[in-house]
Amino acid sequence: MNQPTNQSTQRYRWAKRARDTVAPSVAAAAHGNLIELGGGYDFPDTLPDIVPEAMAAAELKRETLQYGPLYGLEDLRDAIVDYLCQDGITATRENILVVNGAKHALDLACRVFLEPGDSVIVAAPTYMNAVRILNHAEAHFISIPQDAEGMDTEILRDCLQARHDAGEPLPKLLFDMPDFHNPTAIAMSAARRERLVELATDYDFVIIEDDPYRHIRFDGEPVPPIKAFDKNGRVISLGTVSKILAPGLRIGWVNADPAIIRRMASHKSDGGTSPLLQRIVVQLFRNGTVGRHIATLSSVLRVHRDAMIDAIREHLPGTSVYSPNGGYFLWIWLPPQIDADELVRRAANEGVSIISGRLCFAEEPPGSFLRLAYSFSGTTGIVEGVKRLGRAYAAMRSEVGGPTNRLV
Structure with a gap:
C-alpha cells in the first residue's frame, strides 16, 4: 500500500520570478530552548491590551x-x-x-x-x-x-x-x-x-x-x-x-x-x-x-539595549557595535576571518537565533556582520542568548585567531 506523502513529484511551469525564490521550510528548532535575538518582534510583555x-x-x-x-x-x-x-x-x-x-x-x-x-x-x-x-x-x-x-x-x-x-x-x-x-x-x-x-x-x-x-x-x-x-x-x-x-x-x-x-x-x-x-x-x-505604549516600550527597550551591549562586551571580544539612540537592533562588526553565516549556524546549535548581515546587502557585502535584535527577549534572555552566541563565536575564533575587544 502506498504511503501518503506531502512531497509532490509534479513538474510545475513556474513564472520566471518564482524559479529561484523559495521560502524555507518551517523546521523544528535544533535546541529545545531557543532564544530569539534575530527577528524584530515586539516585546511580548508590553503588547497592548486591545x-x-x-x-x-x-x-x-x-x-x-x-x-x-x-x-x-x-x-x-x-x-x-x-x-x-x-x-x-x-x-x-x-x-x-x-x-x-x-x-x-x-x-x-x-x-x-x-x-x-x-x-x-x-x-x-x-x-x-x-x-x-x-x-x-x-x-x-x-x-x-x-x-x-x-x-x-x-x-x-x-x-x-x-x-x-x-x-x-x-x-x-x-x-x-x-x-x-x-x-x-x-x-x-x-x-x-x-x-x-x-x-x-x-x-x-x-x-x-x-x-x-x-x-x-x-x-x-x-x-x-x-x-x-x-x-x-x-x-x-x-x-x-x-x-x-x-x-x-x-x-x-x-x-x-x-x-x-x-x-x-x-x-x-x-x-x-x-x-x-x-x-x-x-x-x-x-x-x-499609542502615545502611552510608545513611552513604555521606549523605556523598556533602552534597558534591553544596554543589557545586550554589556553582554557583547563580555562575550564577543574582537567585535564592534554601534550603540543606537533608539530602534530595535544592533549591528555587529565581526573580525574579517569570522564567517557570519557559519556563526549563525553554530549559534542555532547553541540555542540562539541570530541573523547574518549578509542578508542586508543588495549586492556583495564588504565584510562580515551580524544583526541582533533586543526587542523580543527580556534582559535575562538577552544575556543568556549573547552568552550562548559567545560560545559559538569563541570556538570559531580559536580556530582562526582574532583581535582584542573594541566597542564604538
Whole structure:
C-alpha cells in the first residue's frame, strides 16, 4: 500500500520570478530552548491590551465585518494625519492610503513605479525585506555606503552624475530608513535628509522613506522626517503600527502626493484592508494608547539595549557595535576571518537565533556582520542568548585567531 506523502513529484511551469525564490521550510528548532535575538518582534510583555477596543469595534459590525473602503476608513486616515502632525508633517486625508503594513506599501510602490531592470538606490546595508521585495520587482540595485550620518549623499551625487554623463538611465526610486535604520540603527542627519530631497529633484527620482522606528527613541533630539523637506511630492512616506503597537494588527499607511496615492490604491488586490483592525487602531490612537505604549516600550527597550551591549562586551571580544539612540537592533562588526553565516549556524546549535548581515546587502557585502535584535527577549534572555552566541563565536575564533575587544 502506498504511503501518503506531502512531497509532490509534479513538474510545475513556474513564472520566471518564482524559479529561484523559495521560502524555507518551517523546521523544528535544533535546541529545545531557543532564544530569539534575530527577528524584530515586539516585546511580548508590553503588547497592548486591545480587548475593550476590539469589543467596541465588534459592535459596529455593519462596518467592521464588511469589505473595507479601498483607501481605508476615513476616521483612521484622519487619525494618521493627526499623528503625522506631531512631526511637523502637513497632510490631508487625500494624502493617506491605509495598507496591510509597510511592506505592503513598498510592494505597491514597486508595482506603480518599476519596470523590470529599473534602478533603485539603497543603502549598503539595507533592510533585508526591502531587498526581497525589490528583487521580486526585478529592480537593479545602486548601493550607496553609509557613515555615522546615514547614506553618504556626496557619493550618491557623484554616482548619479556619472550615470547622467554616461547617458545611462537614472534610478526611479530611492529606499531608505532614516530613523534608527534597520539594520545599522543609524539616524540620518537633518542635512543629509534635506540633501536627499534636493538630489531627488535634480535627478528625477522618488524617495521611499520607511520610518517604523522613529518614535522608539532613548536618547537625543529627533530631526524632521525626510518628508518634512519635501515641497514637490518627491517623498513617499511609509508608516506602520507594527513597531509602535503590535505587528499582528497589520495596519500601515502611505503618505504621498494624491496622484501617487490613487495609483497605489488602484493596485491593491486585498479588497480593502480589514475594517475591524482599522477601527481598533482608530480607537487606540484616539484614546491615547499609542502615545502611552510608545513611552513604555521606549523605556523598556533602552534597558534591553544596554543589557545586550554589556553582554557583547563580555562575550564577543574582537567585535564592534554601534550603540543606537533608539530602534530595535544592533549591528555587529565581526573580525574579517569570522564567517557570519557559519556563526549563525553554530549559534542555532547553541540555542540562539541570530541573523547574518549578509542578508542586508543588495549586492556583495564588504565584510562580515551580524544583526541582533533586543526587542523580543527580556534582559535575562538577552544575556543568556549573547552568552550562548559567545560560545559559538569563541570556538570559531580559536580556530582562526582574532583581535582584542573594541566597542564604538
